[in-house]
Amino acid sequence: MLKRWCAVPALLMALSGMAWATDCPEVLQGSLPKLRAKESIDLCQRYAGKPLVVVNTASFCGFAPQFEGLEALNQRYKGQGLEILGVPSNDFKQESKDSAETAKVCYANYGVTFTMTEPQKVRGDDATHLFKVLASQTSAPKWNFYKYVVDRQGKVIANFSSLTKPDDPEFIAAIEKALASPPLVSTP
Structure with missing residues (x-):
């Protein structure tokens, strides 16, 4: 009898995990390796129900100074729940093959505190x-520093x-619209 009751919590945990997977928006399914860390980012666990800006970056792109503006947005809106995810990519041949160099550009040169991943393919x-x-x-990135604003859903x-x-009024308006979006509703 005791064995049967011990199985109930395990079964409930398994079922709740299945429900979580169905509640996770398709865009957040999966994980990505964090830049210069041994951990991976479970996108659903980290970002589900949160407004999100996703930007593909490149350390040696002429648009790299946008890191400063993105960090300013991060500081301005993180208290309201905004998350920013930077995804370095060499798809346009402007990212280092050495992730230590990528990390240096993001963290040391530009003071980025939002989450960055290891370089990824972003096209094709x-x-x-x-x-x-x-x-x-929408559409695939046409170049580095292409920005997506994703709502809570x-x-x-x-x-x-x-x-x-990053300080463009239309971009800020989209972020504020994402912040105002209704929370993710889980299905029973």
């Missing part, structure tokens, strides 16, 4: 799942070209 058939879904909802509400600076 080899793109990471996150960018395949972002592209399916996991839907892209706006995307912006590399030319759009």
